[in-house]
Amino acid sequence: MERTLKNGTTTASYFATIHRQSSELLGDIVDQMGQRGFIGKVSMDCYSPEDYVETTEESLRSAEDFVINMLKRQNNRVRPTITPRFALTCSDTLMRGLADISKKYDVHIQTHLCESESEIKRTMELFLNSKNYTRVYEETGLLTDKSIMAHCVHMEKDEVETLVRHSTGVSHCPTSNICILSGLCPVRDLMDAGVRVGLGTDVSGGYSPSILEAMRHAILTSKIIHMKDPNYKPLDFKDVLYLATLGGASALAIEKEIGNFQVGKYFDALHIDLASIGSPIHCTGESLTQMVEKFVMLGDDRNIMQVFVEGRNVKPQP
Numbered sequence: 001m002e003r004t005l006k007n008g009t010t011t012a013s014y015f016a017t018i019h020r021q022s023s024e025l026l027g028d029i030v031d032q033m034g035q036r037g038f039i040g041k042v043s044m045d046c047y048s049p050e051d052y053v054e055t056t057e058e059s060l061r062s063a064e065d066f067v068i069n070m071l072k073r074q075n076n077r078v079r080p081t082i083t084p085r086f087a088l089t090c091s092d093t094l095m096r097g098l099a100d101i102s103k104k105y106d107v108h109i110q111t112h113l114c115e116s117e118s119e120i121k122r123t124m125e126l127f128l129n130s131k132n133y134t135r136v137y138e139e140t141g142l143l144t145d146k147s148i149m150a151h152c153v154h155m156e157k158d159e160v161e162t163l164v165r166h167s168t169g170v171s172h173c174p175t176s177n178i179c180i181l182s183g184l185c186p187v188r189d190l191m192d193a194g195v196r197v198g199l200g201t202d203v204s205g206g207y208s209p210s211i212l213e214a215m216r217h218a219i220l221t222s223k224i225i226h227m228k229d230p231n232y233k234p235l236d237f238k239d240v241l242y243l244a245t246l247g248g249a250s251a252l253a254i255e256k257e258i259g260n261f262q263v264g265k266y267f268d269a270l271h272i273d274l275a276s277i278g279s280p281i282h283c284t285g286e287s288l289t290q291m292v293e294k295f296v297m298l299g300d301d302r303n304i305m306q307v308f309v310e311g312r313n314v315k316p317q318p
Helices: 002-006 020-033 056-072 092-105 117-126 133-139 157-166 174-179 187-193 211-228 237-244 246-251 288-298
Strands: 011-015 036-043 078-084 108-113 147-151 169-172 196-199 269-272 304-309
Touching: 002 304, 011 020, 011 108, 020 036, 020 056, 020 078, 036 056, 036 108, 056 078, 056 092, 078 092, 092 108, 108 133, 117 133, 133 157, 157 187, 169 187, 169 246, 174 211, 187 196, 187 211, 196 211, 196 237, 196 246, 211 237, 211 288, 237 246, 237 288
Parallel strands: 011 036, 036 078, 078 108, 108 147, 147 169, 169 196
Antiparallel strands: 269 304
């Protein structure tokens, strides 16, 4: 929590563990730190290590108990989210049951989708009657306007259209995608198709808790794609600033609550000082737009003086 807050992440969607108690504890810690968070108790009932798996019945019961216990806290800033790990470790029965829980309590859903080609290949071997990976989630009820899919690197046209049809969001995690050799996600294509896209650090696959790193790697990823396909328009600093703010809020279906400074929204914001002690940025009379670009491309936690969530400074002190 401290590292993400120091690096300016006001809102995070977390994959916890398969254990209900530890997942609830994570929610309590997020609350204590003042961050806005979506907490996922992971569910998985097959093709998993013997010491890290649940039965279908245990998983469904634990997931529902987790949701109930989190909602009892009546904390709109820290919310439960249904979290099937991914189709490879979840039976059809489990995914359908989790979708029913999400619908019953009107809570979010998060999982992985089309992260790597090997993952897709294995998924299609397990779900022979589905047209593609995304349709597995559609057929089990996991695609909603409050669902967010991590990665979506290798998507067919039908899959993109399926996400748009359900208003399902995507978390683009470029640092992770590069580190574990998943591939290069053509985010511009997703955005142009109408998919709601935000950015993720995916600190289990990636190496940095900094959303600024994810922003820069999103730009670099798009430029690599552009070098292979000159017709592909790479992202610029304005694009990734959107993805890290209003884009992320939209992907999580909370764009009416946060994401920009529109009157009536919560004041989730960063106080930035480009001339802070130890700043990696050298300023020489740039315009406001140029200063924003410098922060996106060169800044780090030393430039983030305050982190506001719902109007309260929650940046951890040294």
